Amino acid sequence: EAGVAQSPRYKIIEKRQSVAFWCNPISGHATLYWYQQILGQGPKLLIQFQNNGVVDDSQLPKDRFSAERLKGVDSTLKIQPAKLEDSAVYLCASSRTGGFTEAFFGQGTRLTVV
Amino acid sequence: GENVEQHPSTLSVQEGDSAVIKCTYSDSASNYFPWYKQELGKRPQLIIDIRSNVGEKKDQRIAVTLNKTAKHFSLHITETQPEDSAVYFCAASGGFQKLVFGTGTRLLVSP
Numbered sequence: 267e268a269g270v271a272q273s274p275r276y277k278i279i280e281k282r283q284s285v286a287f288w289c290n291p292i293s294g295h296a297t298l299y300w301y302q303q304i305l306g307q308g309p310k311l312l313i314q315f316q317n318n319g320v321v322d323d324s325q326l327p328k329d330r331f332s333a334e335r336l337k338g339v340d341s342t343l344k345i346q347p348a349k350l351e352d353s354a355v356y357l358c359a360s361s362r363t364g365g366f367t368e369a370f371f372g373q374g375t376r377l378t379v380v
Numbered sequence: 381g382e383n384v385e386q387h388p389s390t391l392s393v394q395e396g397d398s399a400v401i402k403c404t405y406s407d408s409a410s411n412y413f414p415w416y417k418q419e420l421g422k423r424p425q426l427i428i429d430i431r432s433n434v435g436e437k438k439d440q441r442i443a444v445t446l447n448k449t450a451k452h453f454s455l456h457i458t459e460t461q462p463e464d465s466a467v468y469f470c471a472a473s474g475g476f477q478k479l480v481f482g483t484g485t486r487l488l489v490s491p
Contacts, residue, residue, distance in 0.1 A: 308481040371423040
């Protein structure tokens with residue numbers, strides 16, 4: 267089966283610019299996660315979708331970050347405006363049925379804000 | 381919400397030794413506990429998981445134990461090999477099915 271696809275792989279932007287990341291989960295997976303992984307740290311959950319509804323977004327900085335999941339399949343994560351501290355790898359993951367089954371990760375998008 | 385703590389942050393062992401990584405969680409409703417391995421520059425990949433109705437699970441050189449009363453679980457790697465060198469993350473999932481990760485353990489296996 268095809269894995270989780272993410273794009274772009276790398277992105278460099280200046281602070282205060284905007285950026286968007288795209289994720290295509292494994293077919294049939296109801297749950298989609300966006301994680302932020304700062305170098306040397308564990309993945310931090312930003313938002314979790316179940317189909318096209320939000321399960322949790324308690325750690326999403328809503329003044330600058332937004333996310334949507336179109337028709338319960340693809341998802342986009344946007345940052346506007348970006349700050350230097352947003353430099354990180356943004357990982358998308360999907361699983362069949364929420365937090366009780368294996369989450370498969372995409373390759374991630376490495377964002378550098380200068 | 382769920383909080384997962386992981387220790388140690390770094391672990392150095394000689395090839396052939398055993399390695400143990402420990403995690404604690406805060407949400408008593410958590411009932412799924414996966415472990416992920418992340419090699420440098422790569423995505424995290426599941427190596428073993430355990431559900432709350434099981435106290436121990438083993439897969440070749442890797443085992444995980446769970447103590448629900450104490451709210452902690454551990455990863456055990458026996459007969460370590462240089463290719464085991466990586467960062468290992470524990471995670472917990474429970475209320476609202478959130479999947480929360482620990483801070484990671486960098487394991488270095490020296491030949």
